[in-house]
Amino acid sequence: MKINNELKIGLAVVLAGVVFYLGIRFLRDLPLFGQATVYHTELVNSNGLAVGNAVVVNGVGVGSITEVRLILTGAYITFSVEEDVALTEGTTASAGGFGFVSSVQLNLTLGPPDAPVYEPGSLIPASNQSDVLADLTDRAPAVLGRIDTVLTGSSQAISAARDLLTGPESQMQQTLASIRNSAGAFEAVLLAEQGSMQAVLKDIEQLAITLESFAGDSLGGAATALKEVLVRLSMNLDLLETTTVELNTLLASINSGQGTLGKLVTDDSLYVEAHAASAALRRILENFEENPNQYLRHLKLIDFF
Amino acid sequence: MPQVVLRVAKPFMNIGRFTILMSSAFMSLRELKTYRQNTQIQMVRIGIESIPIVALAAAFSGAVTTVQTAYQLVSPLIPPKIIGAVVVPSLTMELGAVVTGFILSGRVGARIAAELGTMRVTEQIDALEAMGLNSIGYLIVPRVLAGILMVPVLYVAACVIGVLGGVAAAELTGAVSSPEFILGAREHFDIFGPYFGLIKSFVFGFLITAVSCHIGYFTEGGADGVGRSTTRAAVMSCVLILIADLVLAILLL
Amino acid sequence: MIRVENVYKSFAGRPVLQDVSLTIHEGSTQAIIGRSGSGKSVLMKHIIGLLQPDQGRVLVNHTDIGKISYGELRKIRRQFGVLFQGGALFDSMDSFENVAFPLRTFTTKTDQEIRQEVQTCLDLVQLSNVGSKSTSALSGGMRKRVALARAIALRPRYIIYDEPTSGLDPETSNTINELIKNLAHHLEITSIVVTHDMHSVLQIADHVAFIHNTRMHWTGTTEELHQSTDTVLRSFVKANEYVIGAQH
Numbered sequence: 001m002k003i004n005n006e007l008k009i010g011l012a013v014v015l016a017g018v019v020f021y022l023g024i025r026f027l028r029d030l031p032l033f034g035q036a037t038v039y040h041t042e043l044v045n046s047n048g049l050a051v052g053n054a055v056v057v058n059g060v061g062v063g064s065i066t067e068v069r070l071i072l073t074g075a076y077i078t079f080s081v082e083e084d085v086a087l088t089e090g091t092t093a094s095a096g097g098f099g100f101v102s103s104v105q106l107n108l109t110l111g112p113p114d115a116p117v118y119e120p121g122s123l124i125p126a127s128n129q130s131d132v133l134a135d136l137t138d139r140a141p142a143v144l145g146r147i148d149t150v151l152t153g154s155s156q157a158i159s160a161a162r163d164l165l166t167g168p169e170s171q172m173q174q175t176l177a178s179i180r181n182s183a184g185a186f187e188a189v190l191l192a193e194q195g196s197m198q199a200v201l202k203d204i205e206q207l208a209i210t211l212e213s214f215a216g217d218s219l220g221g222a223a224t225a226l227k228e229v230l231v232r233l234s235m236n237l238d239l240l241e242t243t244t245v246e247l248n249t250l251l252a253s254i255n256s257g258q259g260t261l262g263k264l265v266t267d268d269s270l271y272v273e274a275h276a277a278s279a280a281l282r283r284i285l286e287n288f289e290e291n292p293n294q295y296l297r298h299l300k301l302i303d304f305f
Numbered sequence: 306m307p308q309v310v311l312r313v314a315k316p317f318m319n320i321g322r323f324t325i326l327m328s329s330a331f332m333s334l335r336e337l338k339t340y341r342q343n344t345q346i347q348m349v350r351i352g353i354e355s356i357p358i359v360a361l362a363a364a365f366s367g368a369v370t371t372v373q374t375a376y377q378l379v380s381p382l383i384p385p386k387i388i389g390a391v392v393v394p395s396l397t398m399e400l401g402a403v404v405t406g407f408i409l410s411g412r413v414g415a416r417i418a419a420e421l422g423t424m425r426v427t428e429q430i431d432a433l434e435a436m437g438l439n440s441i442g443y444l445i446v447p448r449v450l451a452g453i454l455m456v457p458v459l460y461v462a463a464c465v466i467g468v469l470g471g472v473a474a475a476e477l478t479g480a481v482s483s484p485e486f487i488l489g490a491r492e493h494f495d496i497f498g499p500y501f502g503l504i505k506s507f508v509f510g511f512l513i514t515a516v517s518c519h520i521g522y523f524t525e526g527g528a529d530g531v532g533r534s535t536t537r538a539a540v541m542s543c544v545l546i547l548i549a550d551l552v553l554a555i556l557l558l
Numbered sequence: 559m560i561r562v563e564n565v566y567k568s569f570a571g572r573p574v575l576q577d578v579s580l581t582i583h584e585g586s587t588q589a590i591i592g593r594s595g596s597g598k599s600v601l602m603k604h605i606i607g608l609l610q611p612d613q614g615r616v617l618v619n620h621t622d623i624g625k626i627s628y629g630e631l632r633k634i635r636r637q638f639g640v641l642f643q644g645g646a647l648f649d650s651m652d653s654f655e656n657v658a659f660p661l662r663t664f665t666t667k668t669d670q671e672i673r674q675e676v677q678t679c680l681d682l683v684q685l686s687n688v689g690s691k692s693t694s695a696l697s698g699g700m701r702k703r704v705a706l707a708r709a710i711a712l713r714p715r716y717i718i719y720d721e722p723t724s725g726l727d728p729e730t731s732n733t734i735n736e737l738i739k740n741l742a743h744h745l746e747i748t749s750i751v752v753t754h755d756m757h758s759v760l761q762i763a764d765h766v767a768f769i770h771n772t773r774m775h776w777t778g779t780t781e782e783l784h785q786s787t788d789t790v791l792r793s794f795v796k797a798n799e800y801v802i803g804a805q806h
């Protein structure tokens with residue numbers, strides 16, 4: 001009876017203690033057993049981060065915040081990260097998320113994987129992004145990637161057209177005939193293409209201007225502007241993509257020999273026009289491909305925010 | 306003393322008597338060795354034997370909270386994982402401790418008052434005292450100590466079982482899958498929640514046992530009085546839990 | 559020696575004891591008699607410090623028990639064995655454990671020694687085979703005897719009986735009275751018997767104190783009681799006489 005009671009109580013108390021400990025670790029998304037590595041960071045604005053909030057890498061929870069302390073220059077955050085997550089040099093930390101629906105969390109942007117790993121207990125630099133900016137960093141590389149692919153696609157289409165146009169005479173005649181047949185469409189295509197590119201370039205220019213003007217200004221405002229630019233850019237890219245597809249269809253139909261030969265032979269001017277237009281576009285595209293940084297430098301700035 | 310003055314003075318007299326009782330209990334803590342076995346027995350009665358009913362209540366609280374939270378989430382903009390983010394803190398911060406407290410008010414509070422009340426009216430308490438035993442130390446210290454030590458244990462059990470009940474209800478009703486439930490709970494997890502609940506459960510454990518001991522110990526008037534004490538202990542425990550719940554929330558949140 | 563000096567006690571403004579004094583000598587058997595509700599139990603509880611007088615004092619071996627610490631008081635109480643009106647057996651324990659309880663609590667005796675001691679006490683009250691019985695399974699007379707065994711377990715210097723025979727049939731009453739007499743004789747105990755049963759008084763007491771109307775109305779030896787001309791006392795004795803008649 002006596003030993004029985006002692007055993008019961010002992011088991012209950014120990015079990016409760018263990019469950020309490022493990023439960024908290026479980027809910028904090030810490031490894032149930034074993035050690036988590038502790039780091040620190042200093043944020044200008046902690047955005048309401050609290051002890052227990054998640055630490056997130058690429059949207060995956062890897063640890064939690066263990067301490068938030070107010071310091072003169074902002075908030076001093078201590079957080080733990082699962083052992084197998086290597087915080088390499090170049091890693092930055094930022095507070096992200098809003099209010100209730102998506103909780104506040106500490107976002108880590110990992111440094112290059114081959115860089116040396118931060119010692120446990122190091123101070124991870126803050127990336128000083130507001131939430132909108134964090135959003136942008138996620139978006140900008142995607143948009144940039146699309147610019148590349150779309151422009152490459154367009155360029156290839158245009159090159160193919162050029163090859164056709166500068167090929168052997170008989171083919172050229174055919175081509176000219178075909179082009180003439182659908183002159184309206186092609187012209188429109190090229191014009192649209194140019195318009196698109198101009199819009200893209202204008203946007204990028206605008207972006208550069210915005211970026212230059214915001215220095216010292218409210219970061220949030222600039223970020224919002226930047227975001228709008230990106231959205232517009234994205235729309236223009238859509239347009240460019242459809243254009244390229246149209247051009248490709250056109251070229252395919254030329255290749256398959258559709259169209260009326262005779263009409264083309266009687267009208268050289270169309271060829272010249274078409275060639276000039278395509279050459280101009282080609283120059284832009286080639287230039288873009290050879291030296292994309294000239295266009296995208298300002299976009300890249302986003303990464304250095 | 307005029308009747309009216311007596312009426313007004315009564316609550317203060319009760320509080321005074323309670324304070325004296327508890328300080329006597331505290332003073333007799335140094336004799337704890339003598340009451341060790343009694344403490345053990347009380348820990349089993351108050352703690353271990355309450356586990357099934359607390360578990361049952363907790364499981365249903367978790368399940369009901371889940372189902373109702375799911376019901377109230379009508380906006381498609383709010384992801385269902387929010388259910389986990391609502392249910393888990395509800396359990397750790399409020400329901401785990403309060404449901405345990407209410408269950409114990411009835412189960413433990415009433416029992417303590419009935420036991421001590423019967424001992425009072427059948428002169429068993431006098432008999433203890435007449436033997437030269439410290440009846441407060443012998444009867445009250447083990448119960449209050451058992452309350453303080455075991456209610457937190459029950460609280461932890463209630464939380465775990467409550468969360469399991471919530472997850473089960475979520476899965477059964479299809480409101481949210483358990484991984485999502487847990488994801489939501491983790492995203493919004495605030496480490497203070499469990500500690501807050503634990504503090505509450507300590508306080509509730511003390512209040513339930515101490516107040517019931519007080520009421521039982523000072524029972525007057527035969528079997529009738531025992532009945533009155535029993536009811537009063539259960540009711541007072543519940544009321545004090547509600548008050549303490551609010552006060553702790555104001556103080557600590 | 560126990561001295562009760564000018565004790566006043568009231569509950570909720572209603573006086574129960576007024577200017578009550580009593581001296582109980584070592585080795586004597588003192589009866590305290592009076593009507594039901596006259597304050598006999600209240601007086602008895604003053605003697606062991608379960609109640610504190612509003613006025614006056616209680617001396618046990620020349621120590622004012624109202625002026626000592628709780629710890630000291632508890633030491634003094636250990637010299638007392640008390641048989642409460644209803645027995646006051648702990649219903650969380652069986653009969654054996656009830657008797658063993660004071661031994662376990664206040665002595666360092668081994669289980670074996672305690673077992674023997676409990677058996678001796680149960681033999682003294684002529685109950686040898688009730689040890690493992692739950693207290694609720696006992697008859698009224700048996701309860702009182704188990705309680706008596708518990709009261710004497712620590713070999714007290716004083717033993718107080720509160721209504722030892724009330725609610726018992728005459729035969730069982732007789733047995734209890736015999737027991738009280740034997741204990742007083744065997745263990746050389748000073749006994750205080752609170753009762754309204756005159757038969758008990760005449761059988762076992764050598765001194766009598768009569769409480770009437772909240773006051774100590776009369777005190778004297780049993781012989782003096784027979785010769786007393788006090789009308790109140792005589793009528794109290796007379797009212798109880800039919801019991802005596804029934805016994806003889």
Ligand SMILES: Nc1ncnc2c1ncn2[C@@H]1O[C@H](COP(=O)(O)OP(=O)(O)O)[C@@H](O)[C@H]1O
Pocket residue numbers: 569570574592593594595596597598599600601
């Ligand atoms: N603890 C108490 N609180 C209030 N009244 C009490 C208490 N104890 C005794 N009394 C009252 O004192 C009176 C005497 O009681 P008691 O000494 O038990 O009588 P008895 O002479 O029958 O033993 C009764 O009227 C009883 O109601």
Ligand SMILES: [Mg+2]
Pocket residue numbers: 598599600643720721
């Ligand atoms: Mg009485």
